[in-house]
Amino acid sequence: MSTRISTNMVYNASLHTMLGKQASMNKLQEQLATGQKLVSAKDDPVAAGTAVKLDRAVAALGQYAANADRVHNRLGLQENALAEAGELMIQVNELTVQANNPALSDADLKSIASQLRAIGDQLLAVANSTDGAGRYLFGGSNDGSAPFTRSGNSVSYNGDQTQRRVEIAPDTFVTDALPGSEVFMRIPTGDGTLHAQPGAGNSGTLVINGYALDSQGGAWDGSAYSLHFSSASDYEIRDSSNTAIATGTYTEGEDIHFAGLRVQLLGTPAAGDSIDVAAAPSRDVFATLDALCVALEAGATTPTAVAARSNALQAGMRDVARAREVSIDARAAGGAQLAALDSAAGLREADEVSMQTTLSSLRDLDYAEAISRYRLESSALQAAQTVFTQMQSMSLFNALR
Known part of the structure; x- marks a missing residue:
């Protein structure tokens, strides 16, 4: 069997070779101009798909x-606010200790009450x-409006109890600032477990000096x-049923154990006086300050009134x-979230370094390798062009001469 090689076939083969080399050089030129190995998805569909996924991850x-920047800012400001609140509490305690001095006059006590009201503001x-935003x-x-409003001497909370969780890394969350109800409103009274108070009708001079849980006589049942x-x-x-x-x-x-x-x-005590002891209820810090001010502003002209004020x-x-203590606990919780940030x-x-490294290996061009291939393709194109030029002058008639 013989194969006929026509002039058109030779021309077409040579032309196809030159066009292929030119296409390769064009692609290499585009890669060298952009610095990208993946100029289009068709260059490497699998690598291009992987790169898109990595782009989304980055x-x-x-x-x-x-997200982390925003919550970091809010937690940092919460830390500052709670630190300031703690300093104000220290001032309140110092003024209250000062007010406990029996040598102070009613005018002195009213002056202290004015300072306490200013601290409350x-x-x-x-x-x-x-x-800041x-x-x-x-x-x-519900942070679009002021969470606390004053009406007379009482303060109410208008926010909600939600504490946002913010994602700051894949499957990693931190909590935003605490709701104000947990920081300023729901404050345990007394020692945090118990609360003792004198009866409303006491006429003696009883003053509660201290109280606590005590194992003597058994465990407290919460009643x-x-x-x-x-x-x-x-x-x-x-x-609680008034049974002795x-x-x-x-x-x-002396301690009384029961x-x-x-x-x-x-x-x-006077006959009929009483002291009530129960589980500590909660009260907002603003009400505590107001109660102190009311006690200082009332004046005390009798031993019973002095005892009530004390x-x-x-x-x-x-x-x-x-x-x-609640403020300190809130600061500690916020500090833990800042550490998590x-x-x-x-x-x-x-993660970003790893992803960017992988993206670079998928997309970025190796200039040395690309330049070497460009030179190789250029030489191959020149050779193909030379062969084509020489082939144009070839003819069977030349061989018959």
Whole structure:
């Protein structure tokens, strides 16, 4: 069998070779001009698809970083606000201790009350702090308007209880600033577990000096109890149903033990006086400050009134101490979130470096290798052109001459 090689076939083969070399050189020129190995998806569909997925992942890391920046700013401002609130609490405690001095006149006490009210205004301003972007720190998710408003001497909370969770890295979340209800409103009173207060109709000079849980006499069952005095020296312990469960003789300054509790009293009771002990309720810090101011502004002209004011001041100091503890706990929680932000930043940075390295290996051109291939293709094109030129002058008639 013989194969006929026509002139057209030779021409077409040579032309196809030159066009192929020119196409290769054009592609290499485009790669060298852009610095990209993947000029279009058809160059390497698998690599192009992988690169698109990595682009999306890098963009997601950028969004995580933006989320982290915003929440970092808010948590940092929360830290500053809580630190300021803690300083204000210290001032309140110092003024309350000062007010407990029996040598102070009613005018002195009213002056202290004025200072406490000014501190209350400062604390309200702190509670209504913003993040610099017009959003309130302590409003929960309802942070478009001031979370705290004053009406007379009472303050109400208008935010909600939501604490946002913000994603700052893949499957890594931190919580935003605390809602104000948890920082300024729901403050345990007393020692945080118990709250003791004198009966409303007390006519003696009893002052509550201290109280706490006490293992003596068994464990406290969480019920409310009261001490009722039938005279200046005799008392009985009553449970929540007003049933007497024990009796005793009162000695000033000595602990009274009952039902897993311990109470220490000072002063002299009158018949009918009582002391109530129960689980500590919650109260907002603004109400605590107002109660202190009311006690200082009322004046005290009788021993009974002096004792009532002393009890109010003692209760106020305990409640302010609890408010400061809540503030410290909130700062610690915020600090933990700030630490998590720092850790997530390191994770994002490491992930981005890995992704960018992979993207570079998929897309970026190896200039040395590309230039070598370009020179090789250029030489091959020149050779093809030379062959084609020589072939144009070839003819069978030349061989027959």
